[in-house]
Amino acid sequence: xxxLKRRVFDSIDDKDEGGKPNNIFDFFIIFIIIVNxxxxxxxxxxxxxxxxxxxxxxxxxxTIIVFxxxxxxxxxxxxxxxxxxxPVTGRLRYACSLTMIIDFFAVFPFYLMFVIPLxxxxxxxLRLFRLFRVLKLLRYYGSIDVIYRVIKRDSQYxxxxxxxxxVFLSFSSYLIYIFEAEAxxxxxxxxxxxxxxxxETTSTVGYGDVIPVTEIGKFxxxxxxxxxxxxxxxxxxxxxxxxxxxxxxxxxxSYDLSDLHLADEIRKLKELLDEGxxxxxxxxxxxxxxxx
Numbered sequence: 001x002x003x004l005k006r007r008v009f010d011s012i013d014d015k016d017e018g019g020k021p022n023n024i025f026d027f028f029i030i031f032i033i034i035v036n037x038x039x040x041x042x043x044x045x046x047x048x049x050x051x052x053x054x055x056x057x058x059x060x061x062x063t064i065i066v067f068x069x070x071x072x073x074x075x076x077x078x079x080x081x082x083x084x085x086x087p088v089t090g091r092l093r094y095a096c097s098l099t100m101i102i103d104f105f106a107v108f109p110f111y112l113m114f115v116i117p118l119x120x121x122x123x124x125x126l127r128l129f130r131l132f133r134v135l136k137l138l139r140y141y142g143s144i145d146v147i148y149r150v151i152k153r154d155s156q157y158x159x160x161x162x163x164x165x166x167v168f169l170s171f172s173s174y175l176i177y178i179f180e181a182e183a184x185x186x187x188x189x190x191x192x193x194x195x196x197x198x199x200e201t202t203s204t205v206g207y208g209d210v211i212p213v214t215e216i217g218k219f220x221x222x223x224x225x226x227x228x229x230x231x232x233x234x235x236x237x238x239x240x241x242x243x244x245x246x247x248x249x250x251x252x253x254s255y256d257l258s259d260l261h262l263a264d265e266i267r268k269l270k271e272l273l274d275e276g277x278x279x280x281x282x283x284x285x286x287x288x289x290x291x292x
Contacts, residue, residue: 003278009077012070029070029136036063036133060110067107067133074100082268098148099139106132150242161234165202168231172198172224179217202228 011025039059043049049056075091084090094100109126112118118126138147151158173194180188187210188194197210201224212218266287273283 003282005077006080006272006278008073009080012073012077013080029066032063032066033133033136035059036130040130040134063133064107064110067103067136071100071103071107074103080268082271099136102132102135102139105129106136146243146246150239150246154238154242157238158235161231161238165231168227169195169198169202172202172220175220176212176217179214179220180212183214183217198224201225203232204229 036059039056043056075095078084078094079087079090081094084094095104106129109129113123113126173191176197177188177191177194188197193210200207201221204225212221269278269283269286272278273280278286
């Protein structure tokens with residue numbers, strides 16, 4: 001059983017080769033994800049949805065079976081990772097990792113809709129979770145780990161900017177309500193309308209559905225646009241800087257990281273040998289495969 005578990009783990013492990021797809025299983029999952037992405041969008045055309053409902057449903061059922069099997073296999077074999085070696089807590093911790101949460105939400109809504117009778121509106125909302133299947137692609141190219149590390153490292157700065165942005169939007173919304181509510185009560189009736197104006201003005205989108213008509217309102221809008229550009233640019237700059245630092249660190253440590261990866265894989269094999277899970281012959285063949 002342990003040797004079977006190890007073979008399954010080697011087939012679905014996404015931490016080898018730098019997180020890039022390198023076997024038939026990886027490319028099969030990527031193919032399913034791409035097909036699902038295509039189906040999600042073509043279903044928005046009523047003619048296609050009505051004429052090919054059976055085929056679209058078949059693709060959905062096949063996808064659920066494949067992704068559910070993949071999810072369960074990953075939970076089963078995750079104890080092969082040293083950091084998740086405990087059969088209970090290790091699996092719980094692995095299930096709470098970002099990539100596994102994405103995998104969970106890619107299939108969970110289907111079973112929820114199947115088991116519990118829900119209103120059409122709720123069903124339609126839950127079907128949006130199918131977009132999580134697109135996010136599964138990030139597992140195979142390491143992008144999601146980089147994003148997570150950047151956000152985690154700069155979380156204090158990003159949180160501070162979010163607080164500043166919320167205060168700024170609240171302040172702007174209240175002032176524009178005072179300046180413009182009497183002049184155009186049909187456009188700015190309450191705080192919701194004022195907040196919507198503040199968001200589209202701060203982001204410099206400017207849909208044009210709500211525009212200031214008073215002189216002081218126009219001047220205030222000018223100030224909001226100028227300040228808003230700087231506030232919106234702050235998190236963008238922090239995240240971009242974080243990506244550049246991660247890229248630089250990756251390039252500088254690529255050789256060392258490769259050596260560490262080989263040593264770690266051999267150490268895992270040695271632990272399996274010591275535990276009696278694999279034989280001496282299997283250890284030798286596995287070591288030769290790693291060193292190649």
